[in-house]
Amino acid sequence: MRGLGVSRRGVPVLENVDLHLHCGELTAVVGENGAGKTTLVRCLLGEIPHEGEVHFLDAAHRRPDSPVIGYVPQHASFDRDAPISVLDLFAASLAARPACLGVSRGVLDQATGGLARSGSVHLLHRRLGTLSGGELQRVLLALALTPVPNILVLDEPMSGVDHSGREKFYELLSRLRREYDLAVLLVSHDLASLARFADRMVFLDRRIVCEGTPAEVLRDPRVREAFSLEGLLS
Amino acid sequence: MSGGWLEPWQQAVAALPFEWTEFEFMRLALLAVLIIAPLLGALGTVVVANRLAFFSEAVGHAAFTGIALGVILGLGNPLWSMVLFSLFLTVFVAWVRRRGGLSSDTAIGLVMAFTVSLGIVILSRGGDFARYTKFLIGDMLGISAGDIASLGLLAVAVLSVFLVFFNRLLLASVSPALARSRMRRPGAAELLFAGTLAVTVTFSLPWIGILVINALLILPAATARNLARSTAEFFAWAVAVAVLAGVAGLIVSFYASTATGATIVLVAMGIYLLTLVGAGGFRRES
Numbered sequence: 006m007r008g009l010g011v012s013r014r015g016v017p018v019l020e021n022v023d024l025h026l027h028c029g030e031l032t033a034v035v036g037e038n039g040a041g042k043t044t045l046v047r048c049l050l051g052e053i054p055h056e057g058e059v060h061f062l063d064a065a066h067r068r069p070d071s072p073v074i075g076y077v078p079q080h081a082s083f084d085r086d087a088p089i090s091v092l093d094l095f096a097a098s099l100a101a102r103p104a105c106l107g108v109s110r111g112v113l114d115q116a117t118g119g120l121a122r123s124g125s126v127h128l129l130h131r132r133l134g135t136l137s138g139g140e141l142q143r144v145l146l147a148l149a150l151t152p153v154p155n156i157l158v159l160d161e162p163m164s165g166v167d168h169s170g171r172e173k174f175y176e177l178l179s180r181l182r183r184e185y186d187l188a189v190l191l192v193s194h195d196l197a198s199l200a201r202f203a204d205r206m207v208f209l210d211r212r213i214v215c216e217g218t219p220a221e222v223l224r225d226p227r228v229r230e231a232f233s234l235e236g237l238l239s
Numbered sequence: 240m241s242g243g244w245l246e247p248w249q250q251a252v253a254a255l256p257f258e259w260t261e262f263e264f265m266r267l268a269l270l271a272v273l274i275i276a277p278l279l280g281a282l283g284t285v286v287v288a289n290r291l292a293f294f295s296e297a298v299g300h301a302a303f304t305g306i307a308l309g310v311i312l313g314l315g316n317p318l319w320s321m322v323l324f325s326l327f328l329t330v331f332v333a334w335v336r337r338r339g340g341l342s343s344d345t346a347i348g349l350v351m352a353f354t355v356s357l358g359i360v361i362l363s364r365g366g367d368f369a370r371y372t373k374f375l376i377g378d379m380l381g382i383s384a385g386d387i388a389s390l391g392l393l394a395v396a397v398l399s400v401f402l403v404f405f406n407r408l409l410l411a412s413v414s415p416a417l418a419r420s421r422m423r424r425p426g427a428a429e430l431l432f433a434g435t436l437a438v439t440v441t442f443s444l445p446w447i448g449i450l451v452i453n454a455l456l457i458l459p460a461a462t463a464r465n466l467a468r469s470t471a472e473f474f475a476w477a478v479a480v481a482v483l484a485g486v487a488g489l490i491v492s493f494y495a496s497t498a499t500g501a502t503i504v505l506v507a508m509g510i511y512l513l514t515l516v517g518a519g520g521f522r523r524e525s
Contacts, residue, residue, distance in 0.1 A: 050420050052419055076416075078417045079416065081414040081416075081417070084412070086464060087288055087412065087413075088467035088468055089412075089413065090469040093471075096470075097405075097470075098406070098410060101406075103403075103405035103406055104405065104406055104471065105402075105470050105474035106402070106474075107471045108471070130468075132468055133413065160416070
């Protein structure tokens with residue numbers, strides 16, 4: 006991403022963001038609420054108009070036209086009583102046949118294969134509303150990995166998930182990015198976990214304030230101030 | 240259109256050993272119910288899942304203004320002005336939601352109050368409102384073979400749109416952000432569905448009635464939620480409950496001499512309450 010900028014009603018939300026994501030690397034984006042993290046994600050997904058450029062280069066530095074981007078959304082606030090099973094979610098995402106008319110053998114296999122990647126095959130026939138926060142995010146991760154993407158983008162996947170669930174999720178993510186050589190962009194508030202699992206960290210406040218290894222970024226006085234302040238407020 | 244093409248249907252139903260099948264208006268009404276009820280039941284699954292219940296209620300009530308426009312324009316049958324107005328309303332509500340100035344239930348509430356009042360004011364000029372009460376409670380027994388043919392064509396078109404966009408709508412009901420990342424323009428699919436819904440509600444109004452039509456959308460889906468664990472089961476139960484309530488309600492209304500639309504709703508409500516009690520027991524066990 007080069008010179009990325011977004012304005013909303015004349016007010017800049019993101020300014021002049023330069024960011025490289027590398028295959029096999031987990032890049033964490035941290036920042037306060039309203040710092041433009043979700044806007045950055047939406048630019049990468051191609052959902053909103055922006056200034057600057059987003060390029061995708063493969064290993065030979067050619068430009069594949071449309072890389073596959075897997076996306077894990079923020080904790081979804083859907084209707085917990087809705088009769089939608091995990092399999093239905095895969096069917097709606099992968100199949101042409103409407104999910105209300107049943108699920109084909111091929112989609113069943115794809116869903117099983119996808120869930121195996123996040124160790125959640127046993128959740129296949131569960132209703133979404135009965136899953137715990139951690140289970141739901143593993144299902145959404147499995148969905149984002151079906152088909153296996155070039156880039157995996159996660160927008161605060163762990164809000165509303167307890168501590169042990171978070172640790173397990175980040176361990177899984179860490180293993181998967183090596184296994185599939187994924188470029189991972191993770192937006193999160195979990196500084197402690199990110200310090201252990203991220204390869205690079207970016208502190209965003211409308212523009213990139215500082216970036217580097219997690220240790221470098223977490224030593225930066227501006228980051229320390231922002232997050233201790235946030236801790237006090239919450 | 241003459242009803243010659245319905246002759247096989249007429250004979251088949253008339254051969255049933257019931258008193259009510261001896262009447263042609265009941266045989267036609269049965270066919271109409273068998274088209275409208277499952278159609279509304281199917282659309283209702285998305286209405287409930289994607290939280291469009293208040294929108295569909297507003298579309299039904301806005302028909303007052305649609306009828307009034309038809310009267311002002313001098314149309315013999317106000318159906319087309321009703322349909323056009325419901326589509327205008329769909330786009331207008333989507334626009335208000337998109338601008339984000341008002342929460343969507345507030346916006347829809349205001350629009351509904353305005354369109355109902357405007358329609359009633361225009362239609363009641365000169366004390367003539369009684370002519371339009373048939374739209375309030377519907378007149379299923381007055382349906383003609385030609386009306387049924389139009390309903391059949393409508394059902395085919397609406398179900399096609401529904402099935403093509405179903406997956407997008409399902410994903411959007413779980414997470415709009417996820418839907419946007421995997422599908423082309425789920426927002427457009429929602430707008431198209433809302434438009435299709437508006438047309439379906441408007442076409443069904445003269446037979447079901449403005450006051451109760453929304454219940455026929457919502458009750459089968461609400462009942463199905465008590466019984467289903469997957470999307471396919473949800474859909475199948477909603478259609479089955481709609482057909483059961485529709486046919487039972489029609490027959491009850493014949494013997495009780497009551498308005499058909501409202502009778503169907505009461506039967507559907509009864510089925511809903513039964514499943515609610517049943518589902519409560521089921522959930523305690525599991």
